[in-house]
Amino acid sequence: MLKQSPTKKEIDHLxxxxxxxxxxxxxxxxxxxxxxxxxxxxxxxxxDPTHYxxxxxxxxxxxxxxxxxxxxxxxxxxxxxxxxxxxxPSGRMEARKVLTAEQVKSNAATYLDQFFRIVDKDQTEVxxxxxxxxxxxxxxxxxxxxxKTVAQMLERDDFSKRYKSGIEISLSEFMYPLLQGYDSVALxxxxxxxxxxxxxxxxxxxxxxxxFGQTAQQILTMNLIVGLDxxxxxxxxxxxxxxxxxxxxxxxxxxxxxxxQTMRSYFEALTEIDTEELDEFDRKMTxxxxxxxxxKLRMAREIVTEFHNLAAAxxxxxxxxxxxxxxxxxxxxxxxxxxxxxNVVDLIVEAGLAASNNKARELIKQGGVALFPEGASGNSERxxxxxxxxxxxxxxxxxxxxRNYLRIKA
RNA sequence: GGGCAGUUACCAAAGUGGACAAAUGGGACUGACUGUAAAUCAGUUGCGAAAGCUUCGAAGGUUCGAAUCCUCCACUGCCCA
Numbered sequence: 001m002l003k004q005s006p007t008k009k010e011i012d013h014l015x016x017x018x019x020x021x022x023x024x025x026x027x028x029x030x031x032x033x034x035x036x037x038x039x040x041x042x043x044x045x046x047x048d049p050t051h052y053x054x055x056x057x058x059x060x061x062x063x064x065x066x067x068x069x070x071x072x073x074x075x076x077x078x079x080x081x082x083x084x085x086x087x088x089p090s091g092r093m094e095a096r097k098v099l100t101a102e103q104v105k106s107n108a109a110t111y112l113d114q115f116f117r118i119v120d121k122d123q124t125e126v127x128x129x130x131x132x133x134x135x136x137x138x139x140x141x142x143x144x145x146x147x148k149t150v151a152q153m154l155e156r157d158d159f160s161k162r163y164k165s166g167i168e169i170s171l172s173e174f175m176y177p178l179l180q181g182y183d184s185v186a187l188x189x190x191x192x193x194x195x196x197x198x199x200x201x202x203x204x205x206x207x208x209x210x211x212f213g214q215t216a217q218q219i220l221t222m223n224l225i226v227g228l229d230x231x232x233x234x235x236x237x238x239x240x241x242x243x244x245x246x247x248x249x250x251x252x253x254x255x256x257x258x259x260x261q262t263m264r265s266y267f268e269a270l271t272e273i274d275t276e277e278l279d280e281f282d283r284k285m286t287x288x289x290x291x292x293x294x295x296k297l298r299m300a301r302e303i304v305t306e307f308h309n310l311a312a313a314x315x316x317x318x319x320x321x322x323x324x325x326x327x328x329x330x331x332x333x334x335x336x337x338x339x340x341x342x343n344v345v346d347l348i349v350e351a352g353l354a355a356s357n358n359k360a361r362e363l364i365k366q367g368g369v370a371l372f373p374e375g376a377s378g379n380s381e382r383x384x385x386x387x388x389x390x391x392x393x394x395x396x397x398x399x400x401x402x403r404n405y406l407r408i409k410a
Numbered sequence: 411g412g413g414c415a416g417u418u419a420c421c422a423a424a425g426u427g428g429a430c431a432a433a434u435g436g437g438a439c440u441g442a443c444u445g446u447a448a449a450u451c452a453g454u455u456g457c458g459a460a461a462g463c464u465u466c467g468a469a470g471g472u473u474c475g476a477a478u479c480c481u482c483c484a485c486u487g488c489c490c491a
Contacts, residue, residue: 168486229437230448256446293445324446345459359439362454366440386459401440 005033006071014067018060018269020196021221023206028191028218032071036190036215041073042125044189044205044217046180046198047115048080049107054114055241056251056307057225057234060269062118064193064222073191075124077115078183079108082129083176114244132186133179144178147211148204153177156200181205185212192217195224197233225269230259248308249332252316253403255300256324260292263299271302329376329405333397336406344369344388344398353400361386363401372397375407 006014011032015022022028031041045065065075081104112126153174154160162169177200184192184205192202202219209216224233227240234241242254258266267278284290297317304313323330336351345360348369354360363369370380375395390398394410 253446258446259448260445261448291445293447296446320446356457357459358457359455361459363440366454368440 010071014064014071015220017067017275018064018222018265019220020223021199021219023203023219028220031190031218032073035073040123041068041190042076042188043068043073044076044078044184044187044192046078046080046183046192046194046201047108047111049084049104049111053236054111054244055234055236056244056270056303057227057241058114059118059244059307060222060225061193061195062115063270064220065119068191069120069123073123075119076187076189077112077119077124077126078187079104079111079126079128080180080183081105081108082133083179117244127187129179129183132182141175144182144208145175147208148174148178150174158197177201177204178208181208184217185209185214188214189217190215191220193220193222196221197224223265223269225265226262228254228257230262244307246307248304248312248316249319251307252300252304252313252320253324255303256296256320258296260296263292263296266303267299270306271299273302323403329372329397329399333405333407335409336398338390338392338408338410341389341391343386344383344390345386347390347398348400351400351406353404353406364388368401370399372399 011029014032015025015028035041043065045061069075081101084104084107085101108128116124154163156177159169159173161167180201181204183189185208189205192205194202199219199221202217202221206216206219226232227234228242229240232240242251246254255266264278264282267273267281268275281290281295285292285295300320301313301317304316319330319332322328336347338347342350344364345357348354348360348363349357354363364383364386367382367384369383371383371390372378372380373393373396375397380399390396390408392410393408396408398406398408400406
């Protein structure tokens with residue numbers, strides 16, 4: 001059901017919060033109110049079923065879909081099972097290897113499982129590319145290629161960059177945006193959302209639909225949040241991500257380690273705090289009456305609440321303050337069974353806290369290893385000798401590096 | 411089809427017969443500082459306790475000795491057809 005006349009504020013929120021680009025904003029505003037001839041809008045999101053561990057970066061899009069749903073619009077999620085079977089033609093990208101039908105199926109299931117933690121299932125239509133591409137033939141494919149020119153393809157940022165700097169571009173890569181664009185035709189989508197990196201692909205859908213006698217979809221691209229380094233896009237390949245399913249404490253800690261200047265975009269992308277209040281935070285931090293740390297604590301709390309719940313967020317905050325502000329040991333230290341006295345280096349490697357003996361020795365030499373013989377309540381002694389033998393002291397705690405601990409069990 | 415250039419550690423990029431486990435930068439890690447950060451400073455960053463061993467696209471070869479020279483193969487880019 002289409003929600004009766006959303007307010008201007010709601011629409012503004014939908015179209016600006018975390019949003020990079022809205023194509024034909026006036027048209028979209030009208031559609032949001034009227035629907036497509038009174039029907040809920042079909043809001044499309046394309047999914048590459050190669051990922052299974054979703055990050056909170058993906059959630060940014062999911063949350064936007066939910067905002068659409070709250071106005072009564074429909075989510076159409078397309079599982080790119082057909083293109084996933086193609087893999088990456090250049091074989092460069094690890095993430096794009098050829099997948100079997102089985103893998104695709106299980107990846108998609110995992111994806112949707114996480115997806116529906118945010119997006120309402122009842123207002124969602126799940127579709128698979130193979131539904132229409134399995135019957136596609138060579139003629140159809142070439143016809144599709146004919147709708148675009150090489151110059152047009154090179155408008156895409158990453159194509160043009162690669163072309164200019166002499167990095168290979170496989171011809172089949174030109175096919176991907178077209179296939180993705182055709183998905184919009186097959187699904188009669190009214191709106192498509194994606195990250196800013198998808199702008200070109202979304203526009204292709206917009207170009208193709210009129211050719212097939214449909215109204216061109218509106219497109220809305222979202223700013224991608226940066227990863228833990230504060231600079232690069234959050235992603236698995238860069239290992240700078242926070243998993244959607246990360247435990248609350250973990251998520252809290254990672255959020256707190258974000259550089260200050262990323263806070264605003266995280267607030268906008270992942271919380272519902274009013275823009276006015278965010279402006280207020282910025283103003284007070286600039287004039288120095290508000291400690292950025294406290295703002296960040298608020299941010300972490302809000303976001304963890306989104307993915308878990310308030311209680312978990314508060315617990316996360318307590319654990320964080322305890323471990324990092326007060327520099328006490330964390331409460332949840334994993335146990336390590338120690339049968340008999342053992343050399344520290346061996347112990348660290350066995351526990352998986354260093355990749356090799358050399359690395360473990362390195363940590364020791366650099367003063368990164370400490371032992372708390374009496375457990376959390378006692379004092380610590382720094383271990384500086386790689387030949388040190390760790391005795392079997394039940395309850396003793398070993399600290400390795402900044403944040404790895406283990407509790408010795410007899 | 412022809413010509414030219416290239417392939418070095420996590421990434422980028424020096425090295426062009428010995429002093430090369432390989433400069434430098436980025437990243438990562440550790441310590442100091444701090445607000446948890448950032449910035450800054452110091453250190454580490456193939457494996458091995460060490461002797462030593464394995465690494466410079468792959469395989470062979472020349473040489474006392476090769477990332478460096480030769481042969482061949484693979485891959486990539488550019489130019490000409």
